Amino acid sequence: xxxxxxxxxxxxxxxxxxxxxxxxxxxxxxxxxxxxxxxxxxxxxxxxxxxxxxxxxxxxxxxxxxxxxxxxxxxxxxxxxxxxxxxxxxxxxxxxxxxxxxxxxxxxxxxxxxxxxxxxxxxxxxxxxxxxxxxxxxxxxxxxxxxxxxxxxxxxxxxxxxxxxxxxxxxxxxxxxxxxxxxxxxxxxxxxxxxxxxxxxxxxxxxxxxxxxxxxxxxxxxxxxxxxxxxxxxxxxxxxxxxxxxxxxxxxxxxxxxxxxxxxxxxxxxxxxxxxxxxxxxxxxxxxxxxxxxxxxxxxxxxxxxxxxxxxx
Numbered sequence: 587x588x589x590x591x592x593x594x595x596x597x598x599x600x601x602x603x604x605x606x607x608x609x610x611x612x613x614x615x616x617x618x619x620x621x622x623x624x625x626x627x628x629x630x631x632x633x634x635x636x637x638x639x640x641x642x643x644x645x646x647x648x649x650x651x652x653x654x655x656x657x658x659x660x661x662x663x664x665x666x667x668x669x670x671x672x673x674x675x676x677x678x679x680x681x682x683x684x685x686x687x688x689x690x691x692x693x694x695x696x697x698x699x700x701x702x703x704x705x706x707x708x709x710x711x712x713x714x715x716x717x718x719x720x721x722x723x724x725x726x727x728x729x730x731x732x733x734x735x736x737x738x739x740x741x742x743x744x745x746x747x748x749x750x751x752x753x754x755x756x757x758x759x760x761x762x763x764x765x766x767x768x769x770x771x772x773x774x775x776x777x778x779x780x781x782x783x784x785x786x787x788x789x790x791x792x793x794x795x796x797x798x799x800x801x802x803x804x805x806x807x808x809x810x811x812x813x814x815x816x817x818x819x820x821x822x823x824x825x826x827x828x829x830x831x832x833x834x835x836x837x838x839x840x841x842x843x844x845x846x847x848x849x850x851x852x853x854x855x856x857x858x859x860x861x862x863x864x865x866x867x868x869x870x871x872x873x874x875x876x877x878x879x880x881x882x883x884x885x886x887x888x889x890x891x892x893x894x895x896x897x898x899x
Contacts, residue, residue, distance in 0.1 A: 588711060590835035594828035595719040596780050597803065601827040602730055602820065603773030604800030609808075609819065610734070611746040611766045616672035618774045618800060620679030621653040622793035625775025626782035627683045630692040633783070639700040643779045650775015651768045653679060658764030683790055690790040692782075699783035727820045734816050742766050743816075774800075798851050803827035805858040830854070 600622065607615040625646030632642035653675060660671035684690065704710045709718065733739045744752045745762040753759050774796075782788040807826025813819040830851075837850055 587832075587835065588713060588716060590831045591716040591828060592710065592719055593781075593784070594831035595716060595723050595824070596784060597777060597799065597831065598723045598824040598827040599726060599780065600774050600777035600796070600800055601803035601807075601823040602727065603770040603777070604797070605804050605819065605823045606730075606742075606766055606770040606773070608801065608804055609746075609813065610743055611763060611770075613668050613746075613763070613767065614672070615654075615657065615767055615770060616669065616797055617653055617657045617675045617679075617767070617771050618797050619793045619795070620676040620683070621650040621771040621774045622778040622781075622796045623683045623788070623790060624653055624679055624686070625650045625778030626788040626792060627686040627692065627778075627790075628775070629779030630694055630782050630788035631686055633694060633697045633699060634692065639698060639702075639783065643700060643776060643783070646779025647772045647776040650778070651772035653775065654768035654771025655764060657771070658767040661767070662760035662764050680790070687788060687790070692788045693786065694783060694788070695786045699786075700780070701784055723824060727824060731817045731820050738765075795848055795851070798848070798855065799830065802830050802851050802855045802858070805855055806830060809858045809861050 600618070604615075604618060607613045628649040629639075629642040629646040632645050633639060637645070657671050657675045660666045660674065661668045664671070666674070701710060704715060704718065709715050734743060741752060741757050742762050742765065745757070745759050745766070749759045752762070778788075778793065781792070803826040804823045805826070806829050807822035807824070808819060810829075811818055811822035811825065813822065833854065834847060834850070837847070838844065842850070
């Protein structure tokens with residue numbers, strides 16, 4: 587249970603990145619399946635080379651940012667469909683990640699990582715571990731909320747809401763789209779760097795299907811808390827990442843096969859997407875029709891008087 591909280595908080599960083607593209611920009615970005623592994627591979631090789639774990643994690647952010655920048659440029663300057671641009675970058679990153687790691691796997695079990703002091707102090711595996719991670723993720727979420735309320739952040743949000751209107755005010759939507767996609771994948775790359783250090787290795791297949799995990803986190807959290815305010819949306823996606831990990835943890839505890847986790851994730855996303863529609867249907871059924879009003883009562887509100895028949899003179 588505690589481990590699920592720890593992993594869920596770490597994946598909350600990835601959920602923030604998916605939130606930027608999926609909710610803020612309304613852009614379905616499949617680059618995250620590759621940029622997650624790129625961040626993990628970069629951090630792992632940097633740590634193996636003797637880098638400080640903090641710098642290695644920032645390097646994971648930078649390489650993820652570059653991957654998102656490529657997708658954004660393909661979409662905006664190359665006029666390639668957004669979904670196809672993400673797929674192209676994701677496929678290319680598979681080979682790039684193999685080049686970075688010089689193989690399919692890089693172990694970090696004997697290297698000092700960001701989590702080494704916590705493990706040596708005996709904090710991981712206790713509730714102190716999730717508490718420390720919660721503070722770190724909350725600070726990152728506060729930075730995202732602050733950024734989205736700046737002038738640049740407002741232009742990013744406006745681009746997702748109504749791109750042509752923003753463009754009519756002289757704002758370059760190509761720039762805002764590219765920046766949002768790059769920042770999103772930067773967060774995803776940072777999450778990959780953190781996950782690689784947490785689990786003690788970076789693997790070429792660790793990012794497969796990650797976009798589904800990110801969508802599940804965003805949709806589950808916002809289905810519960812909504813998205814009326816930016817700060818509420820940010821909190822919702824972090825809670826959604828924790829909730830997703832808890833659901834996976836519960837599914838494994840009841841004896842489900844680990845090979846079924848992708849299918850379970852897909853079912854969770856489908857339920858979360860259909861939940862608002864189900865609520866709307868039930869609210870319609872609960873409405874009682876208004877009582878019918880007689881036509882005579884609508885025509886006049888005065889009692890009718892009998893007609894008087896005049897006498898002949």
